[in-house]
Amino acid sequence: MALTLAIIYYVFLVAVFVFVLYSLFNIYHLLRFGFLSVTNVSIILFYIIVSSLLLYFAFSQLLTIDWSQPLMNFDGMLDFYKTFIPKI
Amino acid sequence: MISRTHIPDQREGEKIVLHFRRHWFIFFNLFLVYFGLSLLPVIVVIFLGVNNNVSIFDFINNNEFVKAVALVIGFVYYLAMLVFTFTMWTENYLDVWTLTSERIINREQKGLFNRVVSELGLSSIQDITVEQKGIFATILQYGDVYVQTAAEKERFIFQKVPNPYHISKIIQELNEQAKHRQNYPNL
Numbered sequence: 029m030a031l032t033l034a035i036i037y038y039v040f041l042v043a044v045f046v047f048v049l050y051s052l053f054n055i056y057h058l059l060r061f062g063f064l065s066v067t068n069v070s071i072i073l074f075y076i077i078v079s080s081l082l083l084y085f086a087f088s089q090l091l092t093i094d095w096s097q098p099l100m101n102f103d104g105m106l107d108f109y110k111t112f113i114p115k116i
Numbered sequence: 117m118i119s120r121t122h123i124p125d126q127r128e129g130e131k132i133v134l135h136f137r138r139h140w141f142i143f144f145n146l147f148l149v150y151f152g153l154s155l156l157p158v159i160v161v162i163f164l165g166v167n168n169n170v171s172i173f174d175f176i177n178n179n180e181f182v183k184a185v186a187l188v189i190g191f192v193y194y195l196a197m198l199v200f201t202f203t204m205w206t207e208n209y210l211d212v213w214t215l216t217s218e219r220i221i222n223r224e225q226k227g228l229f230n231r232v233v234s235e236l237g238l239s240s241i242q243d244i245t246v247e248q249k250g251i252f253a254t255i256l257q258y259g260d261v262y263v264q265t266a267a268e269k270e271r272f273i274f275q276k277v278p279n280p281y282h283i284s285k286i287i288q289e290l291n292e293q294a295k296h297r298q299n300y301p302n303l
Contacts, residue, residue: 040191082198093183
């Protein structure tokens with residue numbers, strides 16, 4: 029079985045899982061121990077909106093990639109290194 | 117969420133005098149650090165774009181592997197920045213000190229899984245020290261208030277609180293009232 033680019037996508041999904049977990053811990057603490065105030069509620073809502081937008085944008089960009097391609101394409105590697113050579 | 121009028125183990129006749137937390141400038145300082153770090157990838161992309169023959173965007177878009185890696189690293193970085201900033205806010209926001217007519221209640225969030233709640237009877241206070249260090253602390257009126265008790269315990273410290281002299285004055289007044297009540301309980 030050949031390795032595909034999908035492995036990078038799985039790494040991203042793990043990162044998203046950790047992000048969501050930590051976000052939920054934070055929100056839980058703010059709901060459990062924070063004061064019932066406009067500031068607290070506004071910050072929680074603002075965070076949920078911003079993180080949802082970021083996740084939506086991330087997934088919409090990542091969907092444009094063909095994840096079934098082989099993991100390494102050595103044809104492109106030479107061009108990759110060339111980009112780091114400064115223009116003289 | 118808890119009400120502003122709620123305090124742990126409220127005693128009969130105990131009144132809340134003041135709630136306070138760290139000065140907004142402390143969070144603003146930390147926020148600036150994370151904001152600066154968020155700009156870092158943009159600066160790197162601009163730097164690579166200026167110094168190379170091939171446009172970095174063309175290169176990323178033409179190579180599926182590089183595009184996948186770049187997007188994943190970029191999005192993971194920004195998700196991390198976002199959640200770190202939010203965690204920092206949570207830790208700062210949940211550090212609350214409450215002055216009541218009988219005691220000082222310290223509620224501190226030390227990391228996501230460590231919450232400390234402690235209290236100090238006003239009548240046991242021996243000494244109050246205020247420390248304002250630095251140009252910003254002087255201009256924006258914030259500082260540390262150290263409350264020392266007779267016991268050999270470590271001092272109660274209110275770190276980077278707004279109007280520290282005002283807070284220390286209130287504590288002194290409440291301390292005198294508490295000692296008076298203790299000496300003359302029938303009055």
